[in-house]
Amino acid sequence: MKSYLPDLTWQEVDELKKRTDKVLIPIGSLEQHGPHLPLSTDTIIAFEVAKRVAEKLDIALTPPMNFGFSIEHMDFSGTVSLDPLTLIALLKNLCSSLAKHGFKKIFIINGHGGNRATIESAIQLIKDELNISLYSLTLLSIVKKVFNKIRDSKEGELGHADELETSLMLAICPDKVKMDKCIDESPRLKPHLTFEASKREVAFSWKTKEISDSGVIGAPSKASVEKGRLMLDYLIDRIATIVKDL
Secondary structure: OOOEHHHOOHHHHHHHHHHOOEEEEEEOOEOOEOOOEOOOHHHHHHHHHHHHHHHHHOOEEOOOEOOEOOHHHOOOOOOEEOOHHHHHHHHHHHHHHHHHOOOOEEEEEEOOHHHHHHHHHHHHHHHHHHOOEEEEEEHHHHHHHHHHHHOOOOOOOEEEOOHHHHHHHHHHOHHHOOHHHOOOEOOOOOOOOOOOHHHOOOOOOOOHHHHOOOOOEEOHHHOOHHHHHHHHHHHHHHHHHHHHHO
């Protein structure tokens, strides 16, 4: 890939900067995704989408950030969480370096919903310091439009390691998905509380272990490769359009 920064020499980066001042930063997490998906699920999805968008538009791409704010999953083995201030500091250092080298439009491709609030705070702080253009795109929010047309999950059966994420993983790297071990589990939530943003009235604190024994919030058994491919294609086309227009 001719715009993936780790593969380039510094002279090749200079040539790349003549073609574009845009750069994509994929970010995910290292956190449990039930018995059937790997800890790197969010990172895999974010990197795959960012990679395909970067190839399509010939813009710069950084390596993925493999850790995020995942404190809600810390009761499950293998999860690693950064605190929000650490995540903000990492993003500031990364964006400052990229800006110094001439990348003035930075797009953060976020694969973990739990990162969203921290990233959006970070880009405001970085904008104030560096006066560059920064944008945050959270994949799960963008893809909901098409997912809601093809979903088989019931209302409320969506949140984590669910039909949506499992379908995307089946389309991207089926060898990492253990469908024979997937468990459908509806979250144990009180009235007025929901994970589905379109229905959410109340933001609330939670720990995954308190509402799900398996770590799954949703119905991954309803996932399919076909759904994953539709969503992946939509994400790539939609984000490419947004990045191009901005």
